[in-house]
Amino acid sequence: MAAPLRAGVLGLGVMGRNHARVLSTLDGVDFIGVFDPAENVPPTVHDRPVFHDLDDFLRAGVDYVVVAAPTVYHLDMGTRLAEAGVHALIEKPVASTAEDARTLRDLFASRGLIGGVGHIERYNPALQAARQKIEDGLIGDIYQVTTRRQGPFPGRIADVGVIKDLATHDIDLTAWVTQQQFVDVNARTTHRSGRPHEDMVLAVGTLSGGAITSHTVNWLTPFKERVTIITGAKGALVADTLTADLTHFENGTVRSEWEQATSFRGVTEGDMTRFALERKEPLRAEHEAFRDSVIAGEPRGIVTLDEGTRVVEIAESMAADGVAHRR
Template identity: 50%
Template sequence: MSIRYGLIGLGMMGRHHARVIRETEGIDLVAVADAMGDPHGVSGDTPMFDSVEGLISAGIDAAIVAVPTKFHEEVGLKLASAGIHTLVEKPVAHNIDAAHRLVNAFEENGLVAAVGHVERFNPALLSLRERIANGDLGKVYQIQTRRQGPFPARIADVGVAKDLGSHDVDLTAWLAQSSYDRVSADTAHQSGREHEDMILISGKLSNGIIVNHVVNWLTPFKERLTIVTGERGAMVADTLTADLTFYENGTIGTSWDAVSAFRGVSEGTVTRFALEKREPLKSEHEAFRDAILGVRHDAVTLREGLETLRVIEASIESGKSGETIRLSDVSAS
């Protein structure tokens, strides 16, 4: 018996969710909703409503929320109250208080609730995480990310930190299997908009790994890179192409005293791994479906989304104040 799905929000992301739901076994798209209509012709023969109440009336078991971030709380709370399992697009909410209310509502009702940090399902990052955990890099020193490109006109209610930077914060903590200890950031408003369009974040994780994130909507090309450097070399994941490349530390022993006294690195073998390149959004939907069925538990929870939002909020505040912020000083309750 298939799980009855509803989708609210039929914009750029919503149309992809609709396609993937229809392609995924064990789930059926039985209703869609959007107060602004259906600009991409997503609904087809599927019943369409103009509100979350209409979606709920269709008798759905689970919902995908792809509305603008400022509406996540309102829509999510209604779905939780109706007893509907929900996947909310990232970021989880527009601010920390709203995120707390969402987390509490779904947990109190015993529902599966996930957030769409789809990068966790990118084949390059899945392989990278496994290799880090296996010790392929030895001790990890640093994780760097670069996520930049042109401004997307569809995003108006949050800045680049919450829209794009939340991906990097989430995937970094997930790759390292460690929370953030502190962050320091600089932001810029170069486009005359209310929210920042550039943020540079530096920080340290609780396990001692140094991190930095370059995120902006001001670059005329699209880049999505994650670079992890350790004692055995560096691995570079390109999540646009789902490629993972290992740059090995080629340092070898030498009898030349002047050189052997210097402990450093050199260029070694470069390996590009052959990976099965499944669509990350499809894998994300399968994880959400299987969480509802109780057969696996790798969907990104709302509580994890809340933790990511805490780091992003701290980074935005650091950009305003010029101060380094410890996450222990940011309320988690």
């Protein structure tokens, strides 16, 4: 039996603590600890040490690391890991800028290392099932994808705006679930909370297969919503990633004798089905995929650095277009 992989975490914020929790119980992995330079962090996490010096952390010996530090540090930390020959799962967005993301992508590729990005929505049971239903032809050709991701302001975010923090989820999941790439995007942004970064965005896009998209994302709504609606030729799928529910709305096939109604040539309401799904924690599924990729020496079900870089490129286009239309 192969020895377990040695893995650790960089950064002990909210996501870092969650990554540490999963790694401490993940089969085939020996959790070695966390690096965080802050003075107010505990000395241990899940009975493993918290290192305050990155060199000491690396000398402890790691096969792969989760980078859960603020985005502004991703380039430096990712570079250190690649130079040390360490595989890395980097929280989204992969870097602060598309240029930095491309640098990390190329660096990991040149070293033959596995690099992944923590776009966790891909592992939500509702979206996993939606992707499979689309592949099975349940709703036919995709016409439109609409996402709504809104809620109160998260105090933990200080270095990026709502586009790179939240809209990147929608950029990635839309391209992944449809298996189409964004070919253009237009956006409107606004700043309402007195911060230097945008806190609301409305965006529309076009995908490579002809589908159109719309995305409502903000930090200024007093309720939390995470909904993806995928409309196709034969019906629609509605995924709620807060509850991990997936509902199918079928185009109607019942004939109507009412002349006024039959003059309308669009679709009608058909059967509605809410699927019973196996619900695995998305973060654990993400870790299992990355662990398996490191073992295999090739990406297996992860968000690659190339895909993560493309997300940042689209996000930058979205932000730039939003700024242009505010002038």
